[in-house]
Amino acid sequence: MTTAVQVDVAVIGGGVVGCAVARELAGREVSVALIESRGDVGDATSKANTAILHTGFDAVPGSLESSMVRRGYALLSDYAAEVGIPVERTGAVLVAWAADELAALPGLADKAVRNGYDSCEVVDAAAVYAMVPALGPGALGGLVVPDESIICPWTTTLAYATEAQQRGALLLLGRRVTGVAVGTEATTISTTAGEVRAAWIVNAAGLGGDMVDRMLGHDRFTVVPRRGELLVFDKLARALVDRIVLPVPSAKGKGVLVSPTIFGNVMLGPTSENLVDRSDTSTSAEGFAFLTSKGRTIMPALLDEEVTASYAGLRAATEHSDYVVEVDPAQRYVLLGGIRSTGLTASMALAERACDLMEAAGLSLHVRAGVPPPPRMPNIGEAFPRPYQRVDLIEHDPEYGTIVCFCERVSRGEIRDALRSPIPPCDADGLRRRTRALMGRCQGFFCGAEVEAMLREQT
Amino acid sequence: MSEQRATLRPTVAIVGGGPAGLTAATTLRRLGIESVLVLEREQQAGGIPRNSDHTGYGVRDLRTVLTGPAYAERLVRQARDWRVDIRTASTVTDWADDRSLMVTSPEGRLRVDAQAVVLATGARERPRSARMVPGDRPSGVLTTGQLQNLVHGRHERSGGQVGVRAVVVGAELVSWSAVLTLREAGCATAMMTTEHQRAESYAAFTIPGRSLLRVPVSRRTRVTRIVGRERVEAVEVTRLDTGQSMTVPCDTVVFTGDWIPDGELARLRGLDMDRGSRAPLVDTALRTSLDGVFAAGNLLHPVDTADVAALDGRHVAAQVLAYLAAPSWPVEGTRLVAGEGFAWIAPGVVRLGDPPPARSRLLLWPTAHRSVARVVVRQDDAVLARRVLPWAASPGRVFRVPWGLLDKVDPSGGDVTVSLA
Incomplete structure (x- = not known):
């Protein structure tokens, strides 16, 4: 080399x-x-x-x-x-929880226009609850952003x-x-x-x-690496929220949001904390406590569901x-x-x-x-047909009907394809990003051994 | 893209080919039901015992003592001998209708229309993420399920996931099972941690644990952080009473026990769920809230031993038979509620005219240890029964209460609460 x-x-x-x-x-x-x-x-x-x-x-x-x-x-x-x-064009709703936030909404709609986006609409509390019935009590109004x-x-x-x-x-x-x-x-x-x-x-x-x-x-x-910790909730929470729920941004940042994920989960986060170490993607007890307390206010029912994953990302602030x-x-x-x-x-x-x-x-x-x-x-998105649902694919190749990762319904065929793809994964995390294998609620309880064996055979 | 290519029409469809599902299937065939289908998503039926390579299985249901794999094999063979249609590698992904399931298998996408459905999907251990243990996210963090799949499964050893020095989180029965598996894989257990004052598991297991396995059990502690970027290097263990923490070097962490039911199918169809156990709510006949849909095994009581799950299967079979003969589905009932000292109770509904529960026992999950377990049954502020049971209550294992304690329940009254005094 x-x-x-x-x-x-x-x-x-x-x-x-x-x-x-x-x-x-x-x-x-x-x-x-x-x-x-x-x-x-x-x-x-x-x-x-x-x-x-x-x-x-x-x-x-x-x-x-x-x-x-x-x-x-x-x-x-x-x-x-x-x-x-x-x-998925879910749209977003910015929720005002305090009088000053409510007062800020028209200004945000104007700002959106100045950013070349003119579809925002200020709505009242009833409309906000109609859109997100699982929202916690105390919402005063919202700003709808249909194209987020x-x-x-x-x-x-x-x-x-x-x-x-x-x-x-x-x-x-x-x-x-x-x-x-x-x-x-x-x-x-x-x-x-x-x-x-x-x-x-x-x-x-x-x-x-x-x-x-x-x-x-x-x-x-x-x-300055700015750590953002996120909690990903079980897919069973997905019915609670079908659009991005945003806070009204403040001087401190964009705040904590609740959002469906493209994989059919619900995400809560991020935190915002400046670090020194540019490789520290660990999660923290303080971050978890902060997010769960925020979550309890924004959407109490969300906290009744299991957490499937937690992770931390570093933004290049x-x-x-x-x-x-x-x-x-x-x-x-x-x-x-x-x-x-x-x-x-x-x-x-x-x-x-x-x-x-x-x-x-x-x-x-x-x-x-x-x-x-x-x-x-x-396709690894939840809103579009996955191989396990496709009669045509399975008939052509039974490997697409052999589910290996049960929680995420990832077939042996998809894992094989990823391992043979032009840019193959080099570890289990890379395979997860290509197929969703191992990212589900059991975190490998059932399929971890099998998936890792497939990975080892190929790499 | 059509929905499916074939439709199967068994009399009874059983989801899950572990001890409960297989026993239910075999029993239904013995009782004369012609067409019984078991849908198992793994490549082999048998369930979790398949990978638990130690003895102690089959005591209550088969009146013998077998290792996990031998027990699983026996249950599968019995079912096959009775011509149960066991379909492996068949994952039920959704419902097409009540009593109608959508299945993915290598043969394609199937629809299964049954007259009755039994959910026997078992339970899984709560992984690190769901327990919200912070820190780095290195390799070497496992559950017992994954550990035993790695070591006992058909795979070449562990592929590096199992190291040489482990910390085992939990001190339940399954935790000791993890210690044994680790030892077999050449990994020593440096410490077991439990949040409780006493080790939870049966004394029979704790004594060899202490003497033979020589594993120190650190009581009233919790793993509060995982350290190590690529590979686990240590865990931080914190004393619950003092907040003092220590660093325990290790290269493997196994999160054991803390079971959650695999109740996704029940949730997807909107079945009533029990908040305590997160399992589908059932009555003593193991009927869920949905007409024609039953549930059995550790899906309902996460987790009792495999033989108890199997006996649930036997119990539900008789109830399914009765339903097939006269399909009717009761709705009202008196709720059983876990009171002080318990996290959940199963079953959760009693009704006049219903049969006693499986093995004539109510199953409860203790939240605290009691050497002398004084059980109190109340309904509408009246004490119906008060009894000291001859076995201890311990968190980490199911506590059994004889059905007779509910003799005085008024089926037209309010909730019945079972608590520890």
Whole structure:
């Protein structure tokens, strides 16, 4: 692995943004490499978020984030339909629990309009309870956001990476960037597994974005890992809530939401806590206590259900309120920094923006003719037919009728497909993100041994 | 995409091929029911005993002592000898209608229309996530079920999930079963933790536990954090009374017991559920709230021993037979309620004219230990019975109350509460 890889553009970071950029670039007349420190794409911040496809109704009007989210929503909605990323347009309702929150709703509706979204509607308490009957007592009114949607964040990242690879991009996984040296013709990126030489580089390193930026001699921002803990409730809770229930945002952040997940569960969270350690995705007793107390107010019946999973994600917060997207033509370098949880929605717009910036700085990025058709991703969303329900599939291949993971109803055929897919999983967590195996209520009580045996046979 | 390709029309469909389901099936055949179908989602029928490779099975139902796998095999063979249609790798995913199930199997998508349905889907251990134990999320965190599947299942050992030094959370019967399995896999148990003052399991198990297995049981403690990014490195154990915590190095953590019924199908059809046990609410004939749908086994009392689950199966078979002969479904009834000292009681409904419960016992889950168990039965503020039972009440094992204590219940009265004085 000591031979240097030579490409036109190297993208650092295999999260949702980096993969979107690699996909976009690979559709142009340049050679592309994606460098990711972990053994899989989407294995850090991109795997643990609230998984919402945002309209951007509550962004800061005029900000880059606002325009990227609005553009990204449209792009990703179309792309999701094309490649089979599960999306459910559940809509959201922002619930006011106090007089000042109620008073803030019309202002939020105006702000939405300034963000280019004009479908918000202020409703009274009765309407809020009609929409979410399981809501706890004390709601005073709400703001309806009909187009907020839920999406599968794992399939999104994988679809981008798969298409990037099919278009010829090199996926360099398991390589951490240790140094960057800008030369006159090419930049040399040192990694833990050899060098990569590229004319241009794109920094989409997420939590490590500021560190890579400093390797290039800049001092523009510092990432503060902001931990968000989430609780995922049993699928039996899904009947309680069929849309995203949001709090009215305050100075302290967006607050705790209750949302259906694309896999048919209900999610409660996130917390918001600044950390120092950029790899600390542990959960905490304080976080659990905070979320359960919030949950008890928002939706008491939710707490009667079992918790299926808990996890923590780290958002790449910075001292800037907006994304930090800049180009340095002399260094042939694009920075996509400070991309927070809205990055999932904004990913395709950010990819487009990165290309525009490079083109403006002189890189020729003509759209390439004859790119392969986009991949068709396996559906792991609950609202669409899964293989176990499909007579046609099972008749053709009985492995789709052999359920291995009972809680999530994942068939042997789906696990086999994932293990043979263009970007196969490297561990049980990766398999979970591709198939849902092991993510259900038993957490492996019944199927853990079987699934791990399949994984071992193949890897 | 059509809904299904074939419809099966057995007289009775039983969901779950463990001790309760198989025994119910065999008994129904013995009683003359021609067509009995067992739907088992695993590749093999037999249920949880299949992977519990120690002795003690079959005492009450088969009047013998077998290992778990031998017991499971015996139940399967009996059912097959009686020409029960056992379909393995067949997962009931949903209901098509009352008494009508949708099934996924390698043969395709089936619909099963039965005259009566018995739910015997058992229980599972509450995993770490549902217990909300914070910390890192490394590998090496298991339940007993997963551990025994790894070690005794048809798979090559454990694939690295089982290490060399374990902490076992819980001190129930199943917890000791986990210790034995760990030992077999070459993993020593450094500590067992229990939130209770006394180890919960039978003395018979605790004594060899202490002497032979030499496992220290840390009482009144709770695992409050898991440490280790890739692999478990330690757990934080906190004393409930002082709040003092210590770090116990280990590479494996097994969460044992703390059972929850696998009641998804019951919930999906909106059956009345018991809040205490999270199981479908049944009467003494094991009828649920839905006409023609019965339930049996550890789905109802998570968990009693396998033989007690099997005897539930025998009990429900007689009730199903009576229903098939004269299909009627009572609705009203007097509720049995778990009072002070108990988390749940099963069955939960009594009614004039109904049979006594299986084995003429009510099953309850104690929340506290009582060496001398004084049971009080009340209805509408009147004490109906008060009796000291000759067995202790201990959290972590089912407590049995003779049916005779309910002799004075007024079927037209209010709720009946059973408590520990």
